[in-house]
Amino acid sequence: MQKSDLTELEIETQDLKLRLGRPGSGTTVNPIIPQPIPIAAPSPHAPEQSKNKDTESPDYSIFKSPMVGTFYRKPSPEDAYFVQIGDIVKKGDVLCIIEAMKVMNEVQSDVSGEVMEILLEDGNSVEYGQPLFKIRKN
Numbered sequence: 001m002q003k004s005d006l007t008e009l010e011i012e013t014q015d016l017k018l019r020l021g022r023p024g025s026g027t028t029v030n031p032i033i034p035q036p037i038p039i040a041a042p043s044p045h046a047p048e049q050s051k052n053k054d055t056e057s058p059d060y061s062i063f064k065s066p067m068v069g070t071f072y073r074k075p076s077p078e079d080a081y082f083v084q085i086g087d088i089v090k091k092g093d094v095l096c097i098i099e100a101m102k103v104m105n106e107v108q109s110d111v112s113g114e115v116m117e118i119l120l121e122d123g124n125s126v127e128y129g130q131p132l133f134k135i136r137k138n
Contacts, residue, residue: 007022008021008022009021059137060113060136061111061135062131063095063110063131063133063134064129064130064132065098065128065129067100068125068128069098069100069125070100070124071096071098071120071123071124071126072097072098072099072104072123073096075097082094082097083096083115084115084118085117088114089109089115092109094108095132096132107132109133109135112137112138113136115135116134116135116136118132119131119132119133119134
């Protein structure tokens with residue numbers, strides 16, 4: 001602020017208001033008060049859907065996301081999918097990529113078996129612990 005001879009600066013966005021003033025300029029600096037950001041309420045049907053997909057049995061395993069990010073089923077748009085329904089995977093095989101903070105993270109299977117169901121579309125956002133694959137155990 002000194003280099004540009006500014007005495008006061010005020011920035012306001014949708015959920016933030018920031019006001020800065022140089023000492024001795026006669027302006028008062030207001031404390032920043034965070035405004036609450038509205039969060040959409042979950043759908044009343046969401047718990048039932050996740051309950052059905054989230055239950056495990058001795059026959060199959062639900063593979064869950066180890067992180068938050070963007071889910072990709074193939075290494076690049078031109079390449080083939082890592083796995084498809086009916087594929088046999090071994091423990092340690094790459095199932096997908098999750099992009100987090102511009103880093104592509106290969107996600108490996110923690111069980112061996114047959115891919116029964118892919119629970120998320122390519123390019124969708126994924127949350128930590130969200131079910132991604134249903135794998136029939138060998």
